[in-house]
Amino acid sequence: MWRRQHALLRRISPLKPPTACSASAIGCYHASAPEGRKGKTAPLQARGMVDRFRLRAKGGDGGNGCISIRRSRSDRQGKPDGGNGGRGGDVILECSLSIWDFSGLQHHMKASRGGHGVSKNQIGTRGSDKIAQVPVGTVIHLVQGEQPSLAVNKPTRALDPWDIPDTVEHSPFSSSHIGRKMINDLDSSLSDQQISSKECTDGSEGDRGNNNQREKKTYSMTEFVRTEDYGVTSYPHQVEADENDQFDDEDEEFWEDEDELDMDEEAKEEKDEPAIQFSIAEMTRPGQRLIIARGGEGGLGNACIPKDMRLSKAHRQEEIIRLSTAQPGTETSLILELKSIADVGLVGLPNAGKSTLLSALSRARPEIADYAFTTLRPNIGSLTYEDYFSVKVADIPGLIKGAHENRGLGHAFLRHIERTKVLAYVLDLAATLNGQKGVPPWEQLRDLVVELEHYQEGLTKRPSLIVANKIDEEGAEAIYKELKKRVQGVPIFPVCAILQDGVPDLRVGLRDLMDASDPQGVELSKILVD
Numbered sequence: 001m002w003r004r005q006h007a008l009l010r011r012i013s014p015l016k017p018p019t020a021c022s023a024s025a026i027g028c029y030h031a032s033a034p035e036g037r038k039g040k041t042a043p044l045q046a047r048g049m050v051d052r053f054r055l056r057a058k059g060g061d062g063g064n065g066c067i068s069i070r071r072s073r074s075d076r077q078g079k080p081d082g083g084n085g086g087r088g089g090d091v092i093l094e095c096s097l098s099i100w101d102f103s104g105l106q107h108h109m110k111a112s113r114g115g116h117g118v119s120k121n122q123i124g125t126r127g128s129d130k131i132a133q134v135p136v137g138t139v140i141h142l143v144q145g146e147q148p149s150l151a152v153n154k155p156t157r158a159l160d161p162w163d164i165p166d167t168v169e170h171s172p173f174s175s176s177h178i179g180r181k182m183i184n185d186l187d188s189s190l191s192d193q194q195i196s197s198k199e200c201t202d203g204s205e206g207d208r209g210n211n212n213q214r215e216k217k218t219y220s221m222t223e224f225v226r227t228e229d230y231g232v233t234s235y236p237h238q239v240e241a242d243e244n245d246q247f248d249d250e251d252e253e254f255w256e257d258e259d260e261l262d263m264d265e266e267a268k269e270e271k272d273e274p275a276i277q278f279s280i281a282e283m284t285r286p287g288q289r290l291i292i293a294r295g296g297e298g299g300l301g302n303a304c305i306p307k308d309m310r311l312s313k314a315h316r317q318e319e320i321i322r323l324s325t326a327q328p329g330t331e332t333s334l335i336l337e338l339k340s341i342a343d344v345g346l347v348g349l350p351n352a353g354k355s356t357l358l359s360a361l362s363r364a365r366p367e368i369a370d371y372a373f374t375t376l377r378p379n380i381g382s383l384t385y386e387d388y389f390s391v392k393v394a395d396i397p398g399l400i401k402g403a404h405e406n407r408g409l410g411h412a413f414l415r416h417i418e419r420t421k422v423l424a425y426v427l428d429l430a431a432t433l434n435g436q437k438g439v440p441p442w443e444q445l446r447d448l449v450v451e452l453e454h455y456q457e458g459l460t461k462r463p464s465l466i467v468a469n470k471i472d473e474e475g476a477e478a479i480y481k482e483l484k485k486r487v488q489g490v491p492i493f494p495v496c497a498i499l500q501d502g503v504p505d506l507r508v509g510l511r512d513l514m515d516a517s518d519p520q521g522v523e524l525s526k527i528l529v530d
């Protein structure tokens with residue numbers, strides 16, 4: 001049990017889980033106090049952000065077509081009247097502004113299967129889709145399976161009974177034309193079977209066909225898209241609830257893998273790494289939808305199978321069985337990663353006043369307290385200028401010296417500033433004042449630059465400025481003067497975030513930096529440290 005929880009914690013956080021065998025500690029980040037500031041540390045709370053998530057998804061299998069003969073007094077020989085099976089549901093990710101991280105997601109998601117066809121030409125129900133909401137800025141890495149595709153809203157042709165979801169409908173006619181088209185589509189999809197399932201990674205042919213080709217022919221409103229950014233999309237077959245899914249437990253193979261995944265998580269992740277296709281898609285706009293696993297097509301009912309197939313009786317029987325068998329849904333294994341999208345990234349040691357500054361600059365109200373690691377997840381605020389120019393500012397949890405060795409909260413959150421255009425180093429002028437055993441601001445700056453460079457080479461070359469915070473504290477003025485002497489090349493703004501002193505100038509400074517044609521980053525050689 002502990003082993004599984006341990007593996008789970010390792011999976012969602014790059015940090016080492018607590019060593020004590022306490023179930024209550026699961027899900028908490030172990031945050032050590034920064035150097036020189038021991039004593040007050042954040043209480044361990046199970047509210048850490050989940051910004052990396054491993055997800056396995058399976059589309060619902062299609063329902064089988066029905067083979068049935070309807071006889072009557074006047075027609076002793078009878079006519080085929082078996083309905084088509086319904087299509088399985090899709091697993092869909094939807095981008096939402098109201099979601100912060102992946103903590104609400106399930107590691108395994110499965111859409112429900114389509115209903116089987118029934119006699120009297122009744123088609124099976126379409127399986128319900130499974131929709132999960134993810135935050136804006138979600139990047140998707142493909143570990144295994146099919147490329148996800150975006151659902152694009154396009155005018156579609158008139159619905160025929162095959163398209164109507166979630167209903168058992170009477171098919172008005174068993175059109176042999178439709179039947180032939182479906183058979184052709186089915187044949188082409190079977191001949192193009194691709195190896196997508198886990199069992200087939202060794203290159204041998206698998207039973208699972210790639211539904212994509214057939215899918216594209218039958219449904220014209222979906223398109224294969226890679227890493228492209230579409231606007232709000234909608235999907236006509238959406239059904240949220242999956243509670244009454246009578247078929248959920250049927251695919252045991254899929255759920256059996258859960259144990260395997262948890263038990264050998266670390267080993268498996270390492271093994272999988274080389275195969276990962278990084279950043280295959282990004283979800284950047286609210287409402288955007290991405291189909292990550294497709295439902296399988298339903299089998300054909302014998303009413304749809306044309307009589308004039310020129311086959312021997314035995315072969316015809318075989319062919320009918322083949323055509324009436326539904327296709328399985330596709331399976332995918334993904335890693336979701338959250339990279340916030342902001343223009344300005346606030347970086348600083350814990351307690352430097354980043355969250356206070358964010359609340360002074362914007363309407364964001366992050367948690368503020370006088371202990372280190374109050375911020376456990378990134379906060380984003382919006383700074384709007386008089387000309388309605390808007391800048392997004394991200395406040396990430398504090399960095400400490402040695403973060404690249406997994407100290408403090410480590411580098412886990414730096415991905416949130418990877419995309420920012422401008423960096424604002426928030427330095428605490430009061431760290432060494434009033435008997436505090438903190439680090440002087442120029443050393444804070446050096447440590448931050450080293451950590452950022454450890455995370456990503458060249459990151460500190462971005463346009464940067466320095467916020468010398470807590471200028472209101474006694475003795476801070478002298479430290480500020482010393483800082484100006486010791487650091488060259490970037491603008492420094494003295495600020496008291498708590499009273500909002502110097503904040504208007506900082507706003508202008510940030511704007512100038514965004515607009516500047518040749519702004520500079522912080523260079524280690526231009527920081528004088530004893």
Ligand SMILES: Nc1nc2c(ncn2[C@@H]2O[C@H](COP(=O)(O)OP(=O)(O)OP(=O)(O)O)[C@@H](O)[C@H]2O)c(=O)[nH]1
Nearest residue numbers: 350351352353354355356370373374375398497498
């Ligand atoms: N005197 C003074 N105190 C400040 C100022 N800005 C912030 N503080 C205080 O510094 C402490 C830490 O502020 P936070 O905004 O939580 O600092 P942080 O950098 O977000 O801290 P982490 O969440 O640990 O990363 C709080 O007690 C604030 O009230 C300031 O300008 N002057």
